[in-house]
Amino acid sequence: MARIVMKFGGTSVADLDRIRNVAGLVEDEIRAGHEVAVVVSAMSGETNRLVAFVDALAGDSLDGDDIEDEHDVVVASGEQVTSGLLTIALRRRGLKARSWLGWQIPLRTDFAYSKARISGIQSPNMDASLKDGVVGVCAGFQGLTADDRISTLGRGGSDTSAVALAVALKADRCDIYTDVDGIYTTDPRIVPDAVRLNKISFEEMLELASLGAKVLQTRSVELAMNNNLPIRVLTSMAGAGAHNPGTIVCNEEENMEERVVSGVAYSRDEAQITLLRLADRPGIVARITRAMSEANIIVDMIVQGISSKDDVANMTFTVGKRDVEKALATLEASRADIGFEAIKYDDKVSKVSIVGIGMRSHTGVAQTMFEALAERNINVKVIATSEIKISVLIDAEYTELAVRALHGAFGLNKA
Numbered sequence: 001m002a003r004i005v006m007k008f009g010g011t012s013v014a015d016l017d018r019i020r021n022v023a024g025l026v027e028d029e030i031r032a033g034h035e036v037a038v039v040v041s042a043m044s045g046e047t048n049r050l051v052a053f054v055d056a057l058a059g060d061s062l063d064g065d066d067i068e069d070e071h072d073v074v075v076a077s078g079e080q081v082t083s084g085l086l087t088i089a090l091r092r093r094g095l096k097a098r099s100w101l102g103w104q105i106p107l108r109t110d111f112a113y114s115k116a117r118i119s120g121i122q123s124p125n126m127d128a129s130l131k132d133g134v135v136g137v138c139a140g141f142q143g144l145t146a147d148d149r150i151s152t153l154g155r156g157g158s159d160t161s162a163v164a165l166a167v168a169l170k171a172d173r174c175d176i177y178t179d180v181d182g183i184y185t186t187d188p189r190i191v192p193d194a195v196r197l198n199k200i201s202f203e204e205m206l207e208l209a210s211l212g213a214k215v216l217q218t219r220s221v222e223l224a225m226n227n228n229l230p231i232r233v234l235t236s237m238a239g240a241g242a243h244n245p246g247t248i249v250c251n252e253e254e255n256m257e258e259r260v261v262s263g264v265a266y267s268r269d270e271a272q273i274t275l276l277r278l279a280d281r282p283g284i285v286a287r288i289t290r291a292m293s294e295a296n297i298i299v300d301m302i303v304q305g306i307s308s309k310d311d312v313a314n315m316t317f318t319v320g321k322r323d324v325e326k327a328l329a330t331l332e333a334s335r336a337d338i339g340f341e342a343i344k345y346d347d348k349v350s351k352v353s354i355v356g357i358g359m360r361s362h363t364g365v366a367q368t369m370f371e372a373l374a375e376r377n378i379n380v381k382v383i384a385t386s387e388i389k390i391s392v393l394i395d396a397e398y399t400e401l402a403v404r405a406l407h408g409a410f411g412l413n414k415a
């Protein structure tokens with residue numbers, strides 16, 4: 001007997017038939033003798049619908065600060081509906097089941113409404129209930145602050161609810177059911193011969209998730225890695241068992257596959273900002289990054305080019321596309337403090353990355369990447385690297401071409 005956390009995303013609970021199907025998958029695990037806690041997302045599209053209500057009613061208040069707590073009250077409701085509906089479907093199958101809302105568990109978070117972090121889960125009641133053979137159907141995405149207000153964990157946050165619960169309940173497995181049958185070497189919509197990976201390391205998954213592969217919320221991977229809890233990603237559209245192996249996200253040692261590069265990711269959410277003729281002296285970059293962080297804007301790739309003639313430099317960096325206007329306004333406001341001549345920006349760019357733990361021990365990876373891009377005449381604007389990743393910023397119109405070229409160059413269609 002094992003204790004299992006099963007998580008179902010929005011498309012897996014999109015309508016009543018899908019919910020009935022999920023109840024069948026849960027029943028399979030119960031009949032196999034396991035204790036099961038389930039975590040559900042809202043029906044697909046529901047969270048967007050709820051966010052739109054809030055946005056429409058709140059209007060253009062300066063920063064939304066006065067409504068962010070109530071924003072979470074509204075958007076958390078989607079998960080309440082699916083947790084109740086799935087519980088009903090399970091009871092109709094003759095199973096013992098009950099729903100658990102975030103506050104009933106309780107899943108405690110900090111006060112960062114709409115992107116709250118989990119601070120602790122203590123759930124002796126749920127533990128006892130699971131031991132009694134009652135399926136616990138938890139509303140994902142929602143939590144409770146220290147002063148008992150509803151909070152939510154950020155978009156895609158049900159993944160993180162599931163991993164956190166699996167850790168707190170000392171589960172043997174955390175199975176994340178979604179609408180794809182695993183983690184692929186790249187987006188199969190762009191490269192039809194992309195391959196499902198049997199296993200991928202936490203670190204690679206973390207890079208892929210933060211680089212734009214949207215299957216798992218980045219935080220859920222972080223949490224699983226810190227607690228060494230393997231996650232299995234699989235589809236809810238097929239049955240359970242050997243014909244639905246999915247992808248195991250686990251520790252590197254357990255990774256048997258000998259690959260240099262495991263995946264190619266891309267993101268179109270980037271915008272590039274260039275400051276022209278900055279003073280080339282200590283402290284200037286710090287002023288820029290401080291201005292950005294005070295405005296809550298994440299700066300990603302950074303390059304600085306120094307001119308040898310005079311003491312000026314140009315600096316280019318990237319921010320999320322939705323932050324570009326705020327970033328430009330913030331920079332304009334601190335123009336005197338930072339000291340630059342002009343700003344340029346371009347939001348028709350995208351970031352394409354290769355990821356693989358094999359890069360640590362293989363040479364020539366960068367060369368293969370840049371040659372593959374050069375052969376297609378794709379110009380590289382900015383480069384960023386880590387031990388297990390190389391990212392390039394390119395013109396958005398070449399995104400697909402670059403992804404295909406890199407997937408081929410690293411032989412991933414045979415991964």
Ligand code: ASP
Nearest residue numbers: 041042047155156157158
């Ligand atoms: N329903 C939430 C969202 O759409 C949380 C989740 O699905 O994981 O972001």
Ligand code: MG
Nearest residue numbers: 009156159215
């Ligand atoms: Mg998701």
